[in-house]
Amino acid sequence: MTDVVGTPLSAAPVEGPLAVRLRRFTDLARQVLRNKTTLAGLIVIVGMVLVAFLAPVLTTPNVPDPYQMPRDWGALNEPPGTPGHILGTTSDGGDVLYGIIWGSRVSLRLSVIVVSVTVTIGVIVGSLAGFLGGKIDEILMRIVDVFLSIPELIFALAIAAVLGPSFGNIILALSMVFWVKYARIIRGQIIHVKQNEYVDAARITGDSRFNIFLKDVLPNSVTPVMVQATLDMGSIVLVGATLSFIGLAEAGLAEWGVLVSKGQVGISTGRWWASTFPGLMIFLWALAFNLVGDGLRDVLDPKTESR
Amino acid sequence: MTSTVDGLPPASRPLVAEVKDLRVHFQAKAGLVHAVDGVSFEIRDGETLGLVGETGCGKSVTARSFIRLIPSPPGVYAGGEIDFWSSAARRKGEGPIDLLQIPQKEMLEIRGDRIAMIFQDPGKALNPALTIGSQMSEVLFQHRSQELMEAALEEDPPAILRRAARQQSSALERLLLKLPPWRGRMRRLSRRVDELVARALTETQISNPRKIMDSYPHELSGGMKQRVLIAQALACNPDLLIADEPTTALDVTIQARILELIAELQQRLETSVLYISHDLSLVREICDRVAVMYAGRIVETGTTKEIFSNPLHPYTRGLMAAVPSAAHKRGELAAIEGNVPELVDPPPACRFNSRCPFAVEICRTTDPRAIPIGDEHSVACFAYESGDRTELPTLEQWV
Amino acid sequence: MILPILLIGVSLIVFTLSRVGGSPIGIYLSHEMTPDEVAEIEERFGLDEPLPVQYLAWAGGVLRGDLGWSGVSVAPVTQVFPDKLAATMELSVAAAIVAVTLGIGLGTFAGSRRDRLPDHLTRVFSVSGASMPVFWFAIILLIVFWVYLGWFPIGRSDANTFASIAHPTGLYTVDSVLAGNPAAFWDAIWHLVLPAITLGFGTTAIITRMMRSSLVEELGEDYVEAARAKGLPERLVMKRHARRNALIPTITVIGLSFGFLLQGTVVVEIIYQWPGLGRWLADAVLRGDQATIMAYVLFTSVLFLTVNLVVDIVYAYLDRRVVLGA
């Protein structure tokens, strides 16, 4: 009923393959950025990533370990606005601003590592299950189901607790838990994409199974994974910070969750700042990636709004 | 199957509906899409009017405009009117109402009661989560609540029951209605509705209505679902039935049965039918008159006999020659080259000019108007404009 | 049918974790013990047996209700469990009620006004909910409503009120109703408001989003148009057709988001000093109390699976095309 047909094809100028592919990409990018909230999210992300990269320039790194909070024993519990401690200090004299800046570095590292590891594992497992099918699919998916039976934060928490408190272990624990989602998504996509007639058409040309998987199946299956990965860049920081809030990171680490936990003690006496600012950063980080992820989904994958 | 109401010839029967210069536009990113762009035709009492055209020509939008089903936004009724004479109004000698102007409340009273619709895909037009019986009873509750109450309840039923019969119960009331003293009367009411639903199903030659009523849509075959939808549409004995490609999703042998059924019911109930289709040979079988649509406009209207024996518009001729038939030799179908034009902010012109082998300058710059050719035939083509009638080449020359 | 497989799988994971994380008898050991004494304890707990045997022994113990010794509570796990469970259940059920009603309501509200102001506002709400660190949100609410405004208390109940009534169920709202004590009831509710809101916020966001998008999808279905063509008023079209069917996929999400809710209890209980399972777990994590952690993981998974089983049954009831067990 709403099918209004046809751009007159002959009118458009002839373009080379590169130009066509590039234009497809820029068209998509323009479509994504047309949405104002997506654009806002992207700006926040760029800002935070910049801060992460420029941390050694913006602050004087603590020695020997810049990821440990510096202690200014002469300025405990200073409120925001104190000279030298614009966002105030913690109960043991840690500068909140320093924690926020180096915390963004920690969060960036956390999310990049966990997302790349989990996407890789997830795509491999999901592809094996979805493309090969049969018994392999059956076994892999049962494993995935078992993993999904434990709420992910609880699972990660148990692993991290067993491994002992350290931020490295948090990264490890999250990597062990979060791949499952991707395996499931990509398997579902592949099974769906496999039914398309272009896969049959490729089989008729006589191309190998592996080529068909690589050229026809995988490229048409990855979109939801990209969307999910963007969303997870945010939610992994959320979960990671929760774990360090509970106490699974090293004490004194310049990490947002640790800082909120540290500041929590003081709120009953009105010292609100040590928790509020780092927490706000977690919120902004997650929000920004959620906005961009939503925007991507609206453009790339409008059918599956949320699952 | 030309039906004769009161023995009158088609041309002199009273009007049921008259569409005048209807325009429906859609707001798209690229601009305003003129999906329906100045459509005029009339439907007469008891006749079947076929509205034919290819995908995207605006036939479905035109049909939905009768009961204002176009979602807005993005759709806009940009002009024109649809005049409608209900049987009651005509009996009382009242004038028509403009379906595009009446308030929403009146529109709700017309939908499903005076004007009913059956849809292209019977599999999708039924709610998968409700039984057939409960879906069909909705129509009766909506439009026949008064009669239902009179038949099943006492003289002046309490408000809670009146509201139930009008489907206005709140969650709490629905709970209360399951308890005495209302439960018994509620049961009488639903028994009465079930009877009416069963009768409506029997009308469409369903031999086991009670079983069908308890079924869910997925348990029925496509043909059976379409029967159910027809029964539902005709339950209130409407003045006009809009059939939007009702058999496209069905197999041919089932399709033929459904068409027989519609024709038979139409004869009996004296309903007028607006039949939307892309299939010329079907339209020829079942319609009294035909209007051919192309790219948002009507290019030709006339009696079925006229249109098929003497098609005038180049598009109509091309379309007919493109349908494979026993008369064709392989490889010699008449294909209309090119594609349907874009309908975003179109300039004044004959919409067919880019594909028309006979197009001349005026076709590209001016909107054509409908030119009457005889009593029962009109065509929107400049070739028939001037008095000297430069006739187009014949159908045979198309190929 | 798949449930036993999942339960066995979960128990295997828990067992593996408890063996990986150092000695499961760490809680009984101390530095003063001689190697012989350690070996004796190991033998007593069957640690000299091969792993499959250990697993079976452990699983058998779990089935008999032996979940080990909780170092944090200095008592057997099964003994401290019920009270803490009641506290957590009261909190999560309250949060779930908030989340489901609010989520479905808001989702319907937004979905039926697609791309208009209410829809945009709801989107802001749901995106923030999904991005909100629960522990930070809890702290912010505490700062505002407890520290500055003093409207709501923390903890689970007022000590005097607690002592004034009996606690047969451990659910204080229910207990106070049973005792016929309105003051105790209000006290229980009062203590419940902030934690329940905090806990429910994220879940509300998830449900809202799902409800909105599935409603938008349903509204585009042919049968909704057909319902309009029947002359039904928009209210009925929405209620009987669109909303009802949009609930079907939403139900699944509600089941899954229950996991989100459960994991949220950990931090919420820490911050609001709620004496439930979550806080118990956090303590155990800090003190390296394996038995408590594993008991918690096991329990949470079983609860999560049960909820989703119920959800599947409800789903099949709502959507007659689904055949259970297939």
Add this chain to the structure above:
Amino acid sequence: MTVVSSAASHLSETVAERAVISLRGVEKHFPIKDGALQRVVGQVRAVDGVSFAIRPGETVGLVGESGCGKTTLGRCISGLAPTTGGKIYFRLGDDAAARLDEIEAIPEAERSQDQLAEIERIDAGHRIDQLSGPAWKTYRRNCQMVFQDSFSSLNPRQLVKDIVGRPLRVYKEASGSELTERVVSLLESVGLGRQHLYRYPHQFSGGQRQRISIARALALDPEFIVLDEPTSALDVSVQAQILNLLHELQQERGLTYLFISHDLGVVRLMSDRIAVMYLGEVVEQGTALELFESSRHPYTDALLAANPDISSETTEMKGLSGTVPDPANPPEGCRFHTRCPVATPACGWEVDDAVDWLQTKETLLGALIDVERRTNFDATLVFHDVDSAAAVTTAMAEGDIPAAMKGALANLARDGTKVRISLTPVEPVRLADVGGQHLTSCILHTGL
């Protein structure tokens, strides 16, 4: 197996001494799985013993309604779906086919070692599921397919050049600028051009996309193309373009087509010979002219009657009652008997038909508790109460049931709430020649 022999030998109309594709009793059954253990509880007999041959240069039309198995058969022939029974041969010589006929006429147990070896030798060289190496490649290259849905049959992430050029790349026929030129000439042969090389499928209309599909199928210069409803998704004016194009290409390149469609008008126009399928079986086959001018099967008659021809003025459309039966449990005898307007008592009436008839008697159906089945022709119906049982017995005896079914009713006896019915058993119907290479399975015409 006599069906096979008659089918294969009678189709040797053209002079060439081999067929392109020969089907011999092809079956494709899909298992129905149920329960947690996914046990197989039945078989959907999508294609159930189909035999015919396709000669070089001709177009065979395969027509039938949805679910009749025509698309599945097309997928089997093009090698996309493995068969579960019967054999499909590629380029089987007529002499080899004749040998197979001879040997297969002998009961399996009585065949000699030599004969078995001969079958094995023929199979190894021509049977598509046993081909390997170069033989498989030859088959794969020469048997292409065009699909119904041009949206889903073109990879949305590939440019037209990659889509059309892909077969050339797979067989390393061309690369670089030569590949581009070959693709351009392919595009030109289907009415597109160089300007379309670097476009994505979504930038084309339905008709144009179908042209791209055809260009891809032509890339390796195949002998044979399966056309699976190539124009069903298109508007008539565009359909005409594509049908003309297909004809033109066939003339130029001497292509052989299997044209699958539900549209009789299109099949009639495009095909030299036509096979009509119903519920997994071919019920009639013959030349297009024979089939349309003097069909010998009531199902074909029904299709014709339901499909008005636009050029004739006075056709009365007629449909069929009932629905297509479940292919997992096809009717006995002639599978069409449940809907056939001219069914006789010998057409295969069975217990299920009696139960189906009860469906139309609502009150009686509700009283039916159990069906104790001895065979498909003999069962005891158990009713809730004596009255219902008596009512059913009377109705059946007094001819409330279809006359043909009543004719087949051999025994009807009531014992309390139980009604025993037995119907005359019949053999499955077979395709048989009724003259002029016209085959039908209708017993009214075959007299079997």
